[in-house]
Amino acid sequence: MAVPETPPGECPQCWQHAHDRSAHRHLKPREDCPQCVDHMVNGHPYIVPKTSSGWW
Template sequence: MARMDTPPGQCPQCWQHAHDRRAHRHLKPREDCPQCVDHMINGHPYIVPKAKSRWR
């Protein structure tokens, strides 16, 4: 699988869990991922910063 960097403005954990099948491979069918559930309840701890706009 090609290396995928988290795009600006996205959460690295959300991005990895959405685009990498290995993140949830250990789960049984219809089993919730504990990391994702915690993330949904407590929010994003880190967001990749966006580049400053060059319009100003």
């Protein structure tokens, strides 16, 4: 299954890990994903910018 493109306002890594089962397939049961833990501790390094919604 192909992962849809990251929508505006979302973090690409969070989006991929939430919608692509293969991202965590290598983990054992109840094992934390090191990338996700780092993300929770240090925050999002990049957010896809939203497009301007103003009419002016």
